[in-house]
Amino acid sequence: MKRVYAVIRDLRVKAHRMKLITLINSCSLSGALLLVVPLLFSCVDEGGVYTSDAYHTCESMENLLFEISAEHRDITELEPVGPTVEGRTIWAMTISDNPRINEMEPRVRLVAAIHGDENISTEVLLRLIRYLTDSYAHDPAVKYIVDNTSVLIIPMMNPDGVAHRTRYNASGVDLNRNFDVAWVPAENHGATPFSEPESISLKEFSEDIVFHCSASFHSGAVVVNMPFDYARESDGVIPGEYPLVEFLAKTYSTSGRFLETEGLVDSVYVDSGTINGGDWYIIYGSLQDWSYIRTGCIDVTIEIARHNPDTLQGIEEVFDRNRESLLAYIASARIGIFGSVVDSNGYPIAGVRVSVEDGDITTVTDRDGYYWKLLLPGNYVITFSAEGFSDFSEEVEINAAPVQLPVMLVE
Numbered sequence: 001m002k003r004v005y006a007v008i009r010d011l012r013v014k015a016h017r018m019k020l021i022t023l024i025n026s027c028s029l030s031g032a033l034l035l036v037v038p039l040l041f042s043c044v045d046e047g048g049v050y051t052s053d054a055y056h057t058c059e060s061m062e063n064l065l066f067e068i069s070a071e072h073r074d075i076t077e078l079e080p081v082g083p084t085v086e087g088r089t090i091w092a093m094t095i096s097d098n099p100r101i102n103e104m105e106p107r108v109r110l111v112a113a114i115h116g117d118e119n120i121s122t123e124v125l126l127r128l129i130r131y132l133t134d135s136y137a138h139d140p141a142v143k144y145i146v147d148n149t150s151v152l153i154i155p156m157m158n159p160d161g162v163a164h165r166t167r168y169n170a171s172g173v174d175l176n177r178n179f180d181v182a183w184v185p186a187e188n189h190g191a192t193p194f195s196e197p198e199s200i201s202l203k204e205f206s207e208d209i210v211f212h213c214s215a216s217f218h219s220g221a222v223v224v225n226m227p228f229d230y231a232r233e234s235d236g237v238i239p240g241e242y243p244l245v246e247f248l249a250k251t252y253s254t255s256g257r258f259l260e261t262e263g264l265v266d267s268v269y270v271d272s273g274t275i276n277g278g279d280w281y282i283i284y285g286s287l288q289d290w291s292y293i294r295t296g297c298i299d300v301t302i303e304i305a306r307h308n309p310d311t312l313q314g315i316e317e318v319f320d321r322n323r324e325s326l327l328a329y330i331a332s333a334r335i336g337i338f339g340s341v342v343d344s345n346g347y348p349i350a351g352v353r354v355s356v357e358d359g360d361i362t363t364v365t366d367r368d369g370y371y372w373k374l375l376l377p378g379n380y381v382i383t384f385s386a387e388g389f390s391d392f393s394e395e396v397e398i399n400a401a402p403v404q405l406p407v408m409l410v411e
């Protein structure tokens with residue numbers, strides 16, 4: 001029964017994606033899209049008052065994404081992640097030099113507005129999309145990022161929440177409590193882990209693509225919050241690859257002007273603008289704990305502002321304070337070891353587990369057999385394992401530049 005349900009759900013998601021992709025491909029003129037999109041999508045402004053009209057609704061964000069997608073087809077791909085409770089669409093834009101080709105690059109996922117009332121997070125990621133796409137042709141730092149990483153941006157993870165001006169989705173669930181690591185039943189946590197279309201869509205989408213590094217953006221405070229959320233570093237519960245997590249988190253917090261932001265969390269546990277999630281306050285079923293533990297993708301939760309600014313100038317200021325951090329964070333995913341894994345006939349093997357001795361991040365090869373394991377400089381024993389094949393281990397010295405290691409597994 002479970003399997004039948006999974007197949008039906010899979011078909012439903014695929015049908016949803018197909019419908020939208022057909023629409024995207026059939027309309028090449030952004031002008032035409034501006035007319036068509038509002039009629040076909042249920043993403044309409046339902047009224048209510050923002051403190052400022054400078055914020056995007058789900059509808060105006062869709063229009064903007066279609067516009068950018070049409071302007072920069074060579075370096076962007078827009079695709080649906082899945083549907084929401086009320087039938088809106090969660091959109092993802094990939095920015096990379098060959099966005100429709102799977103390349104051996106680290107894949108970085110950035111997510112905003114998983115809480116629907118934290119609108120500044122959407123604005124910052126939309127500005128990042130604009131910045132990356134508009135600067136690609138003339139800014140060498142941006143060109144480096146776009147040519148050497150695959151950046152996938154989900155600027156509005158909870159469009160129903162945005163439409164209704166609420167933290168929760170349309171079923172009243174806090175999506176950042178609906179993932180399956182240390183999930184506990186409680187009001188607003190959902191009936192079960194992944195009970196919500198938004199969270200299950202992100203799960204299936206992420207498992208399909210295989211991400212290596214990620215961040216989700218929030219407001220209400222200012223701090224870079226690191227795994228784990230479900231337990232405290234001060235009680236000795238930390239990720240096995242914590243130095244790497246801290247390196248990435250501090251890359252974000254110490255680059256550019258992030259630390260100048262008013263309202264940095266005041267706690268003895270804050271170190272250079274970073275904090276262990278549990279030492280701040282414990283939560284269960286969070287996205288970042290799931291990303292780290294279940295998918296082998298380092299994830300941090302970045303609180304970028306105390307409030308949604310009242311003015312356009314205030315929004316621009318928040319983006320300005322985060323721009324260098326965003327670029328540095330994405331660029332820093334390009335560390336460690338990467339390559340492809342094939343069988344003795346030279347065919348790629350998907351789903352090969354890649355891990356290091358004493359580590360707790362297990363990434364897997366994607367559908368083309370490609371892997372990318374983020375590592376700080378040092379000496380490591382890397383192990384590749386897959387069902388039906390003998391394990392393969394190799395000792396590797398990692399320096400600042402990533403090391404390419406092609407692997408053949410023997411049956």
Ligand SMILES: [Zn+2]
Pocket residue numbers: 115118218219220
């Ligand atoms: Zn939040």
